[in-house]
Amino acid sequence: MQVTITINGVEQSRDVEPRMLLVHFIRDELGMRGTHWGCDTSNCGACTVTVDGDTVKSCTMLAVQANGKAVGTVEGLAQGGELDPVQKGFMECHGLQCGYCTPGMMLQARWMLDHNPHPTEEEIREGISGNICRCTGYKNIVAAIQYAAENPATSEVPA
Amino acid sequence: MQTPAPVDYAKATSIADALAKLQAHGEEARVVAGGHSLLPMMKLRLARPDALIDINDIPELVGIKVVGSEIVVGAMTRHREILSSDILSEHYPIFREAERVIADPIVRNRGTIGGSMCQADPAADMSAVGSALRGNAVVVGPSGTRTVPLREFHQGPYETVVQYGEILTELRYPIRPGAGSAYEKVERRAGDWGVATAGVFVVVSGGVVTDCGIGLAAVGADHYCSPQGEASLMGKEPTEDNLRAAAAATAASCSPNADQRGPVDYKVHLAEELTLRALRRAVRSSQGA
Structure with missing residues (x-):
């Protein structure tokens, strides 16, 4: 299934299986390893990203559910070369x-x-x-x- | 690594569209709301639906409003919105008290009240609250809309009256002027399921209890409530002795299982103590103290 997700302001389109979790889309499809993959059970919060501005544990959301949405990761925290x-x-x-x-x-x-x-x-x-x-x-x-x-x-x- | 089994996915844009997509995908299709119960179950392969019908972007399923003498909460309303709702905390502080101890802020950003009700976990806080308040569920399906008392909504652990092809769309809670309410929970660590929980509402009028509801989670209370505890308190003065008697009757009506969260006698003890604490606070609040 084709999805287009805006990650830290940049649109990214990929063809993914509906079962792919957002954390794996970010890490494996996009190669952005700043988002960590921890407990896999929605407990530890290592995989936390923002989706349309609100924090979400990306091991508990499908990539297809983020289709058309804006995702923020740790790579996008610094602005204009200035750390947050x-x-x-x-x-x-x-x-x-x-x-x-x-x-x-x-x-x-x-x-x-x-x-x-x-x-x-x-x-x-x-x-x-x-x-x-x-x-x-x-x-x-x-x-x-x-x-x-x-x-x-x-x-x-x-x- | 935990990954769901292969599954089809379709996004619904309205309730009618969701019903049509459920029909089209057959009996093994499931509705996904916040996904914070269903996706973990799918990752563990405890649930293996053929298709997910995503209801996340259906505006008519979201929101908290007063309609007549009821508070109506859309099934897609997220825990965070329930926690911060002025309408709910004005009429029933039990919601805010329960939501504060449901999971953690990130999970509350995503998880929904409808999803929690339909997951029907025996320890679900919102199920205890709904039964305490004697709310109703609105279920929509191909043959129309039906309203089900929350005390008849759950048929057992992880089982509800929602049938294939149907969707829970709303939860409705009757407003009771002068009601006090409170929620108590003991958990092993922040954000965990309760070892035991109790939530109550009480209306004190003319010096006696004229209405009350006692809800419980994680202690094997039938339909998350204790009619025995309520019967013990109705019509009585809300004295400490009478509250203690009601809490004891409540605990006697529970039949918890021993598990990693504690043995049976401890959970029964908690059911009594937490019910008593919640009753005390709800009575004070109803009396305007």
């Missing part, structure tokens, strides 16, 4: 160790901050409760997201 504040936060606050959960974690953090620019620590922890990290104990991930909230991109700061 969330990416800067993960760098500044040592928000990762092995890095496996990081793409999904950062996309969910971006989505959360877009809807709640000044989250409390509890709201951050609730916001990333669908993203599992086995290394950090979450402390530095929370700090990274707090950093991003406190240091928004210049384009986000009201004039």
